[in-house]
Amino acid sequence: MKSNSKSSRLDYLLAAPTLIWLTVFFLVPYFIVLIYGFLTPDIFDVKFEFNLDAYRQLFDGTYFRPFVLSVKLAITTTLLCILIAYPVAYLIARASDKIKNTLLILIIIPFWTNLIIRIFSWRIFLSYNGVLNDILMRIGLISQPLEIMRTDLAVIMVMVYVYLPYMILPLYSVLEKLDFTLLHAAMDLGANEVKSFFKITLPLSLEGIFAGVLLVFIPALGTYLIPQLVGDQRSLYVGQVITYKIKNIPRNWPMASALSFGLLILVAIFLLLGYILLKKSKVRGVA
């Protein structure tokens, strides 16, 4: 039998390549982001001169609105996703084994289809002379095409559309493992369906909700592509502002760095909040 130190040396050896990779290409880059925030912008690049402008602007409120919009969007998206995903996940979890797999694949297929293509399909669907307006006018519900494309509503719709599977899947996996005899027990003890849902099913599926929130809320905070392709160009989200600062000329990489750092801190705060909430619910004996 291998001795302990020998086998743990092998373990470190196995883990090392990935850990080194992540250190070089994941951790170190954030230090560079931190450093770049204190440099001076140049038209195409940065000048290695100390400059506090970027962080000053970050804190003086110039970029307050994109942050607020992003947080609002992330919260709305997450809530809508929970509301739609829960019944869907519940239905799949309680379906017979045969149908279950088919239903799951139905949920996963869009998830496997290219993101840009899916967003693009919404542009066709929602645009001024697009399919939705066409249908609505044909059945006489409206006489003038609706302006849905390039509105905040379009952004929310596509956001929910894109992130829905990320909420359904973790919820499903928790609900699937849920012991439904508990519900029978609750009903046996006199709780009706509504009560037993709120007292049993919901608390026991909290973990799935948390996982889903993690998978939806965090990426939603940094979203770029969806508001860029279907959103109102007067409401800019953090992801868009950061991208513009990097891609558009004149470039302002220090500002992009400062904004990125702001976003990182925001994510960290929400993660911490979620962690505390999860812990609290666990202390109470739930989840």
Place this chain on the structure above:
Amino acid sequence: MRRFTPAKFFKGMNLTVFTFAMLFLYIPILILVVFSFNDARIVTSWKGFTLKYYAQLLHNVAIRDAFLNTMLIAGLSTLFSTLLGLLIALGLENKKLKGRKGFMGLLYAPLVIPDILMGVSLALLFNFLRVNTGMWTVLIAHITFCVSYAAIVIQSRLEGFDYSLIEAAMDLGAKPGTTFFKVKLPLIMPGVIAAALLSFTLSIDDFIITFFTSGRGFDTLPIYVEGTIRRGTITTINALSTLVIGLTLLLVVFTKRIRKSLISSF
């Protein structure tokens, strides 16, 4: 006597929401597919069946290059991230390993940070190092964001691993190497394949990180499509999208078969 009960209400509501969600998920894609055969320049109403966009697609060199780039990057990043993911999953299998918590933190962190931040940070890294962006930088970026997903999928397969099977193999005379390749690897293979499939999907799907790390002249399909949409020349995009969706469907149907045959071949 028919009576309204909460149970019926719940069931009805679930079914309604489910149907709605399905329509929501599929109608846009359906429209896209239908209109790829529509003989009209602007996609509003049906003007007749055509395959001309597919013909245009075949002759479009930029699309062909972007497609090949996407496959190249996806193939290579899948290979490397699955391998790296497998190695670290095996390395961190022992829960008593010193420093494991910290390593797990580093491994999981990329999963809880928005993509765009990884894109920005890598762009700045490459700028800082004065590296020319192109295929290599994109490949590095893709491996970086795929490896954590691959590792997690393989770890979850290792989680329930029955260690007595390893003991049984050694007991029957198999050396550690033989034990790994004949017993352990075949048994975690479904996890490895799932990790590879996930990496591949993530890689071909990625826009934002590629957007920040690719240079001029190295477009992947999502980058090309986004650029085309922005420029407004969208005639072939419907056809291209339909092809991609078709490929995805084929993949979904066949992965089950592939996975099965792969497992039984061991």
Place this chain on the structure above:
Amino acid sequence: MEEIRIVNISKDFDGFMAVDGVDLTIKPGELFSFLGPSGCGKTTLLRMIAGFEMPLKGKIFIGDQDIVDLPPYKRPVNTIFQNYSLFPHMTVWDNVAFGLKVRKTPLPEIKDRVSEMLDLVKMGDQHSKYPDQISGGQKQRVAIARALINNPKVLLLDEPLAALDLKLRQHMLIELMNIHDAVGITFIYVTHDQSEAMSISDRVAVMNRGKIVQEGPPDDIYERPSSIFSAYFIGETNLITGEVIGIEDEYVQLKCPMGDDEYFEIDSTFHFRPEIGSQITVSLRPEKIAISSNKPKIADDMNIVKGVIEDILYLGSHTQYIVRVGKHNIRVFSQHKRVYFDDKALDWEEEVWLFWHDTDSWLINELPDESRMPAEGKTYIPKFKKANASAGEQI
């Protein structure tokens, strides 16, 4: 054929001594059992022989060779795992062939030996099935074939029947004995089930807290327990403490308190010479005691005490009576052959006479743990957990 010698072997898990200085010699070709409650160290001892655990110190010899430093794959032993541990991704045939394949045996030979082994365990017609397609008993057979095909010097069996139901367990037990006879190699059998160990073994080592408490043939351990632990763990027994008040050639006289300053006397044959005035324990097996509501005429070499029936448990093949004798609750097994003593059934709260032969009580030079001594009217509960299967097994 070689004997196995275990010399002063110890193993600790984070400071807890799982096996504590065990010495043991197992004869060639023996069917030897490690018996004890869970956590007694029996499985750890077995795993050290198999090579899955590295001992803290000590040696394990097979013949003249110390195998402690050999990895599992170089040891001439094979193991039957508790949950069989068949490779789920291989057919029955591939599972059995595994050991030969990794040793690069030529294919024709593998084919011959596998079919030979599968025939031995009566699984010849199931060779192309996967483990999840066969029953528990069949898995057990495949596990045996998979181990024996490597011609081990020793076969280790780690609670091999624990996952089977009662009927199948009894059947497999006989089958295991037949296989042992057929192959003739040494079997080491680990179990917490005393009836399994008793029925299958040539010799048994009773283990508790990492140590071997007693070692010997099953009847020896049952009839002549050397400690309170073995007396209580193997089978059922009544433990009565008393003061030695006289020693004759053939027997000792004990004065046993029943509470309230009352005493009864027990005469018992002895296998060691206790000192007069010392406190010792008598182990009295419930089936050795006769029970009757009429006072029997008894010979000189019989003991008799009077009690009241506290409880009656009908157990099919026999009835268990719990009889209150002062502070003692004495258990008595009575087979349903009442013709001997009674013509009517005994009833709750009935006054009865308990009597047994001097040679049926057994002295143990040890006192039950005082802190665990029964309160008035309660039975003595030893510190260890009683094996869970034993109650069912005796029905």
